């Protein structure tokens with residue numbers, strides 16, 4: 001039993017995601033996601049209430065990218081053409097710039113979108129969860145798994161939760177994770193609306209961006225679109241796209257926030273902004289954190305200590321910044 005289990009248990013308690021297995025197949029010949037243009041897919045409605053037409057599947061593997069076979073929802077590897085192309089393109093950019101690491105992508109949404117277990121959103125093909133790039137103690141890339149990252153940038157793959165001798169110390173791979181994020185916010189075909197991530201990782205990514213002398217526009221955009229939601233997101237990034245102009249004209253709706261720069265783009269395109277109208281919030285299967293802890297498997301002392309420590313950043317964003325929605 002791995003720490004992932006515990007993370008998942010807590011994840012369920014707070015907003016959630018749970019493991020399954022995938023039987024995804026790869027398109028033969030030229031991958032469909034490479035040929036897919038935005039017009040192939042249409043995001044209809046909003047992230048928490050919408051559907052998807054002509055969903056494009058993320059490939060099992062692409063340069064620098066793997067679609068997680070143990071993702072929370074086995075068949076949730078469909079998104080809009082813009083989303084799938086953005087992920088493949090960003091992972092390939094990182095792979096070219098810093099070979100050796102692999103981006104692991106968890107849930108996108110279902111082929112036709114709609115409600116999905118353990119997520120309030122991910123319904124309209126424009127949401128995706130991406131695990132952080134990780135490094136081992138020697139500073140070499142380590143497969144991305146859902147390891148919660150603490151404010152020092154460190155985490156542990158506890159593997160057998162009862163056995164302290166098999167623990168693997170890890171840390172977030174900031175150079176690759178930032179480069180990936182930079183590629184996302186610089187994508188001209190996929191407009192990132194939100195990157196949900198715990199505040200301390202957001203701060204570390206901004207510091208890394210400065211260290212890499214990243215373009216000011218990318219830093220500004222990331223800083224504007226990123227924030228910590230009420231559920232901390234300390235083991236992955238949740239990325240959400242705006243409706244494309246094309247989809248906006250076909251019934252796509254955006255959730256909050258709407259930024260002045262996006263409003264200006266929409267106006268220039270001769271379109272009107274469409275705000276998501278959410279019906280009654282779908283009740284997810286939520287258990288309290290206490291229940292999750294009570295139901296968690298036996299674990300050794302340092303796992304329990306980490307989970308206790310984790311509560312300090314799960315429930316409290318940085319001073320001066322509020323939770324985002």
Ligand SMILES: [Zn+2]
Nearest residue numbers: 119128129238
């Ligand atoms: Zn998500």
